[in-house]
Amino acid sequence: MQVVNRLFGKRIGKLLSLSFIIFHLSFSGAAAQKIGLVLGGGGAKGGAEVGVLKVLEEAGVRPDIIVGTSIGSIVGGLYAAGYTAAELEQMFTQQEWLALLTDRRSDLSGEPYKQDGGVTYIFGFPVIDQGNKAFGLLRGGRVEQVLDSMLSKKGCTQFSCLPTPFRCVAASMRDAEEVVLSSGSLPRAIRASMAIPGVFKPVSIDGMQLVDGGMMNNLPVDVARQMGADIVIAVDLQQDKPENRNQEENLITGIADVLGVGPMAKWIFHRPDITKYNANREQCDVYINPMLPDDDASSFGNSNMVRMIGIGEQTARRQLSRLLQLTAQPRQQ
Numbered sequence: 001m002q003v004v005n006r007l008f009g010k011r012i013g014k015l016l017s018l019s020f021i022i023f024h025l026s027f028s029g030a031a032a033q034k035i036g037l038v039l040g041g042g043g044a045k046g047g048a049e050v051g052v053l054k055v056l057e058e059a060g061v062r063p064d065i066i067v068g069t070s071i072g073s074i075v076g077g078l079y080a081a082g083y084t085a086a087e088l089e090q091m092f093t094q095q096e097w098l099a100l101l102t103d104r105r106s107d108l109s110g111e112p113y114k115q116d117g118g119v120t121y122i123f124g125f126p127v128i129d130q131g132n133k134a135f136g137l138l139r140g141g142r143v144e145q146v147l148d149s150m151l152s153k154k155g156c157t158q159f160s161c162l163p164t165p166f167r168c169v170a171a172s173m174r175d176a177e178e179v180v181l182s183s184g185s186l187p188r189a190i191r192a193s194m195a196i197p198g199v200f201k202p203v204s205i206d207g208m209q210l211v212d213g214g215m216m217n218n219l220p221v222d223v224a225r226q227m228g229a230d231i232v233i234a235v236d237l238q239q240d241k242p243e244n245r246n247q248e249e250n251l252i253t254g255i256a257d258v259l260g261v262g263p264m265a266k267w268i269f270h271r272p273d274i275t276k277y278n279a280n281r282e283q284c285d286v287y288i289n290p291m292l293p294d295d296d297a298s299s300f301g302n303s304n305m306v307r308m309i310g311i312g313e314q315t316a317r318r319q320l321s322r323l324l325q326l327t328a329q330p331r332q333q
Contacts, residue, residue: 035326036229037063037079038221038284041070041194041214042237047092047305048290049075049235051312053085059323061233066166067224069213072235073168073193074147077186080166081154091150093305143194147187159183165227168193169213169220173202178216180223181205216273221280231326234284235312239292241281242274286322290315 037056039049049072056063068076078088151157159166159182170179170192181189184205192203192210202209217223224232281287290312316323 033230033326034064034228035061036065036067036221036224036227036232037076038219038224038232038234038280039066039068039072039076040219040234040236040238041072041212042218042292043071044304045237045290045292045308046071046075047308048237048292048312048315050085050088050092051290051309051314052235052288052316053079053088054309054313055316055320056233056323057085059320060327061323063164063233065224065227065229066164067168067220067227068166068193069169069218069220070194070196071237073190073213077147077166077168077190078150080162080164081151081156081186082163083150083154089309092309093302095146144187144191147190151186157186159186159189162186167220167223167227169217169223170195170203170205170210171213171215173197173209173211176216178213179208179210180220181210214273217276217280218273219277219280221283222276225283231286232284233286233323233326234280234288236281236287236289237292238277238289242271242277286319286326288312288316288319 039046053075063079066076066080068074075088078091079085083091148157156162166186168181168189170181170189171177172179181192188203188205192205193213195201195203195211197211197215200211202211204210213220218238219234219236221232221234290308292308292311
């Protein structure tokens with residue numbers, strides 16, 4: 001009888017252990033969370049986003065989804081392709097950003113005035129481009145070349161081969177509408193996302209003339225949610241928080257609608273980007289807003305980059321306890 005009881009007890013123990021494992025796996029699957037990382041636009045202030053990535057890696061947070069606008073699309077696209085925070089820090093602090101973003105020709109840097117190929121240069125900086133009929137002087141070709149080179153090193157210049165799903169936001173010049181880029185050439189999509197109107201030449205993709213996504217959605221938390229993110233970490237580089245339109249402005253908007261003004265004029269009256277920005281700030285779970293002076297948006301010097309990366313790191317570290325909680329939660333596979 002003791003032998004029977006012993007065998008019966010072992011069998012019951014195995015069944016209970018198996019039941020516990022099945023229950024645990026079922027519970028883990030149900031509670032699994034996808035983490036989305038949203039990187040906002042803000043010019044050179046994007047260096048702070050690299051500092052945030054350093055803290056995310058320290059906390060063991062691995063985003064399942066990445067979305068970026070403007071400079072956030074550069075940081076996000078490279079990170080989605082497999083670059084580490086340390087590699088991005090090296091790039092941001094060593095890159096000659098002024099020459100990169102302005103298409104400056106180093107071979108003409110000593111020439112006070114030079115015309116070449118229909119372009120007028122002053123000390124290597126293009127100031128007049130007779131062949132560029134589009135709204136915006138700078139072609140941004142060097143940015144695209146550098147991005148293509150960097151992404152090629154990771155063996156991925158197309159959205160389809162990214163190890164981490166990524167989207168970047170641009171805007172249609174003709175329709176003044178948001179365009180979420182999710183396929184095709186990654187360097188070209190990123191270039192479109194950062195094409196500041198009036199500064200950079202718009203990028204043609206699928207028949208659309210695209211410019212900087214900050215015009216419509218500078219903190220695309222909603223895009224991350226649409227991609228399936230359960231938890232969203234948002235890095236917001238904007239300093240002054242705009243308020244939504246009041247009743248007087250709504251009246252002006254109504255008049256503009258009656259007059260039938262064009263999409264761009266309607267955008268000026270409506271400012272849908274403000275409404276979306278404020279809504280998106282409310283939708284994120286972890287909000288990181290490094291305090292950076294507005295003039296840092298164009299401060300691409302290496303010493304400024306080091307400082308901004310440090311500020312981003314310090315700001316994210318204040319959220320370290322919350323970030324560590326995310327790593328303790330079950331993750332979707």
